[in-house]
Amino acid sequence: MITKAIIPVAGWGTRRLPITKIIEKSMLPVGNRPLVDYSVQDLIKAGVKDIYMVISNVEPCQVQEFYKDNLALNQYLVDRGKEDRLKLAKTLPDDVTIHYTVQDPAGKYGTAVPIALVMKEYNLNEPVLVFTGDEFIWNPGGESAPETLLKSVENDTDSVILGIEVEESKVSKYGVLSVEDGKLTDIVEKPTPEEAPSNLVNVSKYILSPELLHKITEYVDAHDFGPLDQEYMITDPIDDYIKNGGVMRVAIAKGEYLDGGTVEGWLHANNVVCSE
Numbered sequence: 661m662i663t664k665a666i667i668p669v670a671g672w673g674t675r676r677l678p679i680t681k682i683i684e685k686s687m688l689p690v691g692n693r694p695l696v697d698y699s700v701q702d703l704i705k706a707g708v709k710d711i712y713m714v715i716s717n718v719e720p721c722q723v724q725e726f727y728k729d730n731l732a733l734n735q736y737l738v739d740r741g742k743e744d745r746l747k748l749a750k751t752l753p754d755d756v757t758i759h760y761t762v763q764d765p766a767g768k769y770g771t772a773v774p775i776a777l778v779m780k781e782y783n784l785n786e787p788v789l790v791f792t793g794d795e796f797i798w799n800p801g802g803e804s805a806p807e808t809l810l811k812s813v814e815n816d817t818d819s820v821i822l823g824i825e826v827e828e829s830k831v832s833k834y835g836v837l838s839v840e841d842g843k844l845t846d847i848v849e850k851p852t853p854e855e856a857p858s859n860l861v862n863v864s865k866y867i868l869s870p871e872l873l874h875k876i877t878e879y880v881d882a883h884d885f886g887p888l889d890q891e892y893m894i895t896d897p898i899d900d901y902i903k904n905g906g907v908m909r910v911a912i913a914k915g916e917y918l919d920g921g922t923v924e925g926w927l928h929a930n931n932v933v934c935s936e
Contacts, residue, residue: 661707664712664784664788665703666789669696669794673685676926695796695926696793698798699796706806710756711757772896779873780877784870784873787868789866789867790868791864800936802915808913808914809866812909820911822866823860828853836856837857860912863917
């Protein structure tokens, strides 16, 4: 059983300025909860007990504040006879632990970097779920994104990527999955509808095997890209892995993909969630 997950939430969220001057992007509200909490709660319900959050070196960290008990608030609720709201104020079960790894915004940048930082600090040697902090799959009452990924795992050497179906006219916004016999063969970045190998797109949710976790770490260590060169993208070592015989299964998400990274996406996410 996979009980560990990595969630990167560091960075300035520059696409959402100016609000991200004072609110971390992953903490932007969707309904009454921050963006990142939709993935956190889905992961917990799927059996995850240890979550490794990669945060910026900015204090106070709003993510940390949200996931720890607010003793003053709890006492206030008790004193005012509002004990029924204590459950709402408790954002983490007692048997779940969040571990925090700090990422320097001035250091290496890209989706592979948080994985490498966690691997170096905790020396994980088991498969882990990897989710992003500013987007989630909304499927209330149905199968969650972690459950979909976990159903595709057969053993500890399996890696899985989550894809979601989009209209063919929208594939040029995404990395599109090329799939053969249920396995990933390529990720084609932002193709035209005519060039797209499918209408399944990458939504940055994975199960990564120990072997692939180590390859991602080696990739980050082996390159020294400058800040104006290129990002350390997780898809680069994944591509190298599958082209050298590694297997990454493809799972198809159920529900709707909601993205808070843009104003339009965030507004849509709120409309969807608040209409339930």
